[in-house]
Amino acid sequence: MNQLDQLAALLRFPSISAQAEHAADVSECADWLVDKLSGMGLDVNVKKYSTPKHPIVVAKSEKIEGKPTVLIYGHYDVQPVDPIELWTSAPFEPEIRDGKIFARGATDNKGQFFAHILGVEALLKENAGQLPVNVIFLLEGEEEIGSGSLYGFMKEHKEELACDVILVSDTGMAGMDAPTFSYGLRGMACAEIFVKGPSADLHSGSFGGAVKNPITALCELVNSFHDEHGKVAVAGFYDDVAPIAAWEKSMWSTVPGMSAKDLEELTGAKEVVTEDGFTAAECIYARPTLEINGMGGGYQGEGSKTIIPSNAFAKISCRLVPNQNPDVIMGLLKAHVEKHAPKGVEVKFVPGHTGDAYACDPHSEYGQAAQQALEAVFGNKPVLIREGGSIPIIAEMKKVLGADAMMLGMGLPDARIHSPNENFSVELFLKGIELSQSLLRRLGQ
Numbered sequence: 001m002n003q004l005d006q007l008a009a010l011l012r013f014p015s016i017s018a019q020a021e022h023a024a025d026v027s028e029c030a031d032w033l034v035d036k037l038s039g040m041g042l043d044v045n046v047k048k049y050s051t052p053k054h055p056i057v058v059a060k061s062e063k064i065e066g067k068p069t070v071l072i073y074g075h076y077d078v079q080p081v082d083p084i085e086l087w088t089s090a091p092f093e094p095e096i097r098d099g100k101i102f103a104r105g106a107t108d109n110k111g112q113f114f115a116h117i118l119g120v121e122a123l124l125k126e127n128a129g130q131l132p133v134n135v136i137f138l139l140e141g142e143e144e145i146g147s148g149s150l151y152g153f154m155k156e157h158k159e160e161l162a163c164d165v166i167l168v169s170d171t172g173m174a175g176m177d178a179p180t181f182s183y184g185l186r187g188m189a190c191a192e193i194f195v196k197g198p199s200a201d202l203h204s205g206s207f208g209g210a211v212k213n214p215i216t217a218l219c220e221l222v223n224s225f226h227d228e229h230g231k232v233a234v235a236g237f238y239d240d241v242a243p244i245a246a247w248e249k250s251m252w253s254t255v256p257g258m259s260a261k262d263l264e265e266l267t268g269a270k271e272v273v274t275e276d277g278f279t280a281a282e283c284i285y286a287r288p289t290l291e292i293n294g295m296g297g298g299y300q301g302e303g304s305k306t307i308i309p310s311n312a313f314a315k316i317s318c319r320l321v322p323n324q325n326p327d328v329i330m331g332l333l334k335a336h337v338e339k340h341a342p343k344g345v346e347v348k349f350v351p352g353h354t355g356d357a358y359a360c361d362p363h364s365e366y367g368q369a370a371q372q373a374l375e376a377v378f379g380n381k382p383v384l385i386r387e388g389g390s391i392p393i394i395a396e397m398k399k400v401l402g403a404d405a406m407m408l409g410m411g412l413p414d415a416r417i418h419s420p421n422e423n424f425s426v427e428l429f430l431k432g433i434e435l436s437q438s439l440l441r442r443l444g445q
């Protein structure tokens with residue numbers, strides 16, 4: 001099978017980690033990877049470990065003394081597909097159109113880590129089974145649901161996973177001609193808020209005016225989260241935020257695709273609105289946020305229904321930046337919600353999952369090798385950014401394995417990750433295979 005057909009085969013598994021009915025698909029996807037890694041001509045130790053949820057796949061090359069060990073991390077689980085009706089082709093029947101392969105997981109993250117697998121395979125073929133460095137593949141099936149099993153697994157398998165540096169392609173790329181090195185990730189803190197009003201929906205004529213409406217109460221609460229300057233109004237929220245260095249501000253001012261106009265075109269938003277005093281790039285790469293991800297309650301059906309609903313809820317998440325502690329932030333959120341809970345309703349704050357932000361020095365020896373490889377393959381100097389998205393396990397890897405990450409993302413702005421019509425550029429996939437070889441060769445010198 002050619003490389004693209006192999007990618008298509010990997011994309012056919014509906015390995016949706018969040019949905020229990022897909023657990024067998026996730027596991028079969030792991031089996032497929034085990035087969036691929038075992039059959040690669042690599043003298044490897046390939047293992048599929050079961051966990052309380054989804055399997056973890058580890059493959060190691062035969063250890064060569066005196067060579068650095070590179071741990072290549074990726075995740076083979078994918079996000080749910082809904083709203084399904086907005087897909088042009090079925091999410092698990094990969095289709096190539098306009099030079100892109102469309103499927104759920106094409107960019108996030110199957111296409112990106114599979115490029116590294118094929119890069120290693122090519123290196124093995126080229127040099128009679130010898131790699132320029134030691135390689136460990138670590139592929140998990142729970143990234144999209146918070147990497148629950150991998151935290152414990154890494155601690156238990158610390159020796160097996162010992163490495164000098166981590167290679168990850170699961171972040172964004174500024175543009176096809178703008179190879180991107182990310183030296184940071186935002187962290188996160190997620191929570192839910194439940195507002196309880198009357199014990200059942202009430203007639204709004206019989207009781208309206210006397211009984212507090214829980215949706216109104218929730219809106220008041222949600223409104224208290226931000227001030228008129230676009231700042232999060234939770235007391236203490238910015239206390240530990242690491243400032244943005246002058247060299248970062250100047251570097252980010254020229255990242256392609258990050259002007260207000262570019263972002264308006266890309267997203268369809270009427271106007272880009274940022275926190276006062278910061279550009280859009282600064283806000284996305286290095287400022288914390290509080291977002292409302294969903295709200296519900298009351299009547300959602302056709303026509304009108306004159307009620308005071310009995311309850312309402314909101315899902316919120318904060319993106320965090322270096323030095324902010326997610327547990328401290330969770331405490332601040334809870335205190336804020338308790339303090340601003342409107343009269344007449346019961347408000348419950350339920351903490352969800354958290355993850356630390358991450359940042360490393362882009363000018364380290366490994367950082368420089370990665371940037372050289374990017375330039376060699378793409379022909380342009382890479383842009384250096386901090387990713388606005390999160391891969392919380394990367395900060396944990398730094399803590400447990402002591403290694404920093406080279407994040408060479410290939411997620412283009414229009415790759416539609418987590419969204420209908422997710423896609424991965426075929427050209428980028430092939431360049432990714434080259435990039436992997438170029439970087440591993442460099443690291444072996």
Ligand code: BES
Pocket residue numbers: 108109143144145146147170171172355387388389390391392411
């Ligand atoms: N690949 C993404 C991280 C990412 C997000 C890269 C945006 C580039 C742009 C990763 O799979 C992801 O979606 N992470 C989640 C966090 C997770 C704990 C649910 C995220 O950022 O929301």
Ligand code: ZN
Pocket residue numbers: 079108144417418
């Ligand atoms: Zn994702």
